Amino acid sequence: MPTFEVEGRKYDVDEDGFLQEPERWNEDVARDFAQSEAVNELTEAHWKVIRYIRNYYLQYGIAPMVRKVCKETGNKLSDIYSLFPSGPAKGACKLAGLPKPTGCV
Amino acid sequence: MADNNGNSGSNEKPATKLLDELEEGPWPSFVTEIKSAAEANDSARDLLGQLEVSYEEKKSHWKHGGLVGVLGYGGGVIGRYSDVGDQFPKVAHFHTLRVNQPAAWFYSSEALRKVCDIWERHGSGLTNMHGSTGDMILLGTTTDQLEPTFQELTHAGFDLGGSGSAVRTPSCCVGMARCEWACFDTMKLCYDLTMTYQDELHRPAFPYKFKFKCSGCPNDCVASIARSDLAVIGTWKDDIQIDQEEVGKYAAAGLNIQRDVCGNCPGKCMDWDGRALHIENRDCVRCMHCINAMPKALRPGKEKGAVILIGAKAPIVQGALLSSVLIPFVPADELLDTLKELVQRIWDFWDEYGTNRERIGELIQRVGLPAFLDGIGLDPVPEMVAAPRDNPYIYFQTEKEGDQ
Numbered sequence: 001m002p003t004f005e006v007e008g009r010k011y012d013v014d015e016d017g018f019l020q021e022p023e024r025w026n027e028d029v030a031r032d033f034a035q036s037e038a039v040n041e042l043t044e045a046h047w048k049v050i051r052y053i054r055n056y057y058l059q060y061g062i063a064p065m066v067r068k069v070c071k072e073t074g075n076k077l078s079d080i081y082s083l084f085p086s087g088p089a090k091g092a093c094k095l096a097g098l099p100k101p102t103g104c105v
Numbered sequence: 106m107a108d109n110n111g112n113s114g115s116n117e118k119p120a121t122k123l124l125d126e127l128e129e130g131p132w133p134s135f136v137t138e139i140k141s142a143a144e145a146n147d148s149a150r151d152l153l154g155q156l157e158v159s160y161e162e163k164k165s166h167w168k169h170g171g172l173v174g175v176l177g178y179g180g181g182v183i184g185r186y187s188d189v190g191d192q193f194p195k196v197a198h199f200h201t202l203r204v205n206q207p208a209a210w211f212y213s214s215e216a217l218r219k220v221c222d223i224w225e226r227h228g229s230g231l232t233n234m235h236g237s238t239g240d241m242i243l244l245g246t247t248t249d250q251l252e253p254t255f256q257e258l259t260h261a262g263f264d265l266g267g268s269g270s271a272v273r274t275p276s277c278c279v280g281m282a283r284c285e286w287a288c289f290d291t292m293k294l295c296y297d298l299t300m301t302y303q304d305e306l307h308r309p310a311f312p313y314k315f316k317f318k319c320s321g322c323p324n325d326c327v328a329s330i331a332r333s334d335l336a337v338i339g340t341w342k343d344d345i346q347i348d349q350e351e352v353g354k355y356a357a358a359g360l361n362i363q364r365d366v367c368g369n370c371p372g373k374c375m376d377w378d379g380r381a382l383h384i385e386n387r388d389c390v391r392c393m394h395c396i397n398a399m400p401k402a403l404r405p406g407k408e409k410g411a412v413i414l415i416g417a418k419a420p421i422v423q424g425a426l427l428s429s430v431l432i433p434f435v436p437a438d439e440l441l442d443t444l445k446e447l448v449q450r451i452w453d454f455w456d457e458y459g460t461n462r463e464r465i466g467e468l469i470q471r472v473g474l475p476a477f478l479d480g481i482g483l484d485p486v487p488e489m490v491a492a493p494r495d496n497p498y499i500y501f502q503t504e505k506e507g508d509q
Binding site: 015016065070078081087088089100 | 173176308
């Protein structure tokens with residue numbers, strides 16, 4: 001299994017870099033993963049999205065649909081891409097410590 | 106720039122006993138093409154090896170679903186990982202890029218060479234021209250090569266196509282560029298739709314995929330009626346144009362007009378008396394059969410436009426669906442504006458009521474056409490029903506009250 005390493009901290013991840021042990025997640029973990037998704041600094045706007053996705057995942061066991069993220073956090077889709085350049089599924093979910101969201105290719 | 110053609114990996118030519126069978130016969134073979142690519146590229150060679158194993162074991166060795174992409178876009182790249190990567194390391198990561206094709210697939214040779222050069226530098230060099238989405242498909246690269254490839258493609262004037270729960274790259278038939286039957290400019294509409302919906306194309310936010318396809322006439326060369334959520338198919342409102350002299354020439358040349366043209370008309374709307382062809386245009390269903398059979402004698406009418414249909418899909422998740430008519434006729438010059446207004450209403454309804462991975466056609470089936478029409482603010486019309494004259498649930502009154 002691949003590992004992702006930041007300043008000596010090692011995480012087990014899947015091929016796409018998603019955290020494999022969701023229970024290890026905390027805000028420091030999100031900070032560690034931020035750089036890998038082209039997020040330089042986590043602002044309050046970032047945290048709002050991350051916390052929403054995280055709580056939804058803890059409650060329902062899946063990632064929320066994109067339009068729900070926008071609605072509930074008061075962001076337009078373009079705002080989400082400004083915050084997380086690699087997008088809500090790959091960027092925001094990864095920082096929130098979710099396993100890789102499934103979807104259609 | 107980094108190169109994807111390393112020399113490590115499995116160096117011997119893989120034995121391809123089963124794949125060789127696919128080179129038999131007179132047809133072009135993708136195996137031959139991959140073998141030729143394998144002369145210069147290790148990942149193509151490992152691809153052959155993995156494919157042979159798949160044929161032996163009768164199962165795919167691609168894992169389901171990867172999530173990779175380029176910055177700013179949520180789609181356009183499809184992550185592919187092999188589950189036998191230790192055996193075939195050069196295809197362990199083998200992502201696919203979708204590149205938005207030009208409308209009706211017109212390229213200059215220079216443009217094609219440019220794309221191929223980019224792909225040989227950054228990927229396996231293997232392409233699929235074109236995928237069933239219509240996009241140019243670039244097969245096989247690693248995650249670190251995605252951004253450099255994207256940069257070079259955009260410099261060359263290309264953009265990525267759609268993937269995931271987004272607007273998929275719109276596609277169209279060759280239209281007015283080469284075809285005399287086109288009832289509207291399919292290439293322009295396809296381009297305009299692509300540009301209008303850039304955000305929806307690159308940033309997936311729908312319940313599922315949404316496909317636009319535009320065909321210039323009812324021959325429907327891009328099969329939009331079966332393969333797109335929203336199909337725009339050219340048609341005409343007035344009468345088929347007839348050149349009786351040319352009809353006579355077809356008869357003189359041996360065409361059995363009564364049997365092969367009139368006899369095959371689904372609307373039973375035409376008759377040949379040996380001297381002239383008579384068409385009862387109000388019974389014509391615009392199938393194009395007679396026009397295809399006698400192209401010099403018959404032409405579509407002069408009042409041209411398109412019919413807008415909704416709801417087709419291929420059999421994933423649930424079974425296949427064909428489109429239903431949504432708007433029977435829109436004049437050619439009003440198409441884009443009508444579509445913009447209509448599509449927004451459809452998406453609002455779908456966003457509100459669609460469940461995860463539910464196509465618009467499935468949603469319409471689930472809630473019923475009347476509820477859907479009500480939701481998007483359209484009145485029902487007979488054209489929305491297949492064979493309305495035979496449908497016992499639709500009552501036609503020959504004259505409205507008060508009419509003469």
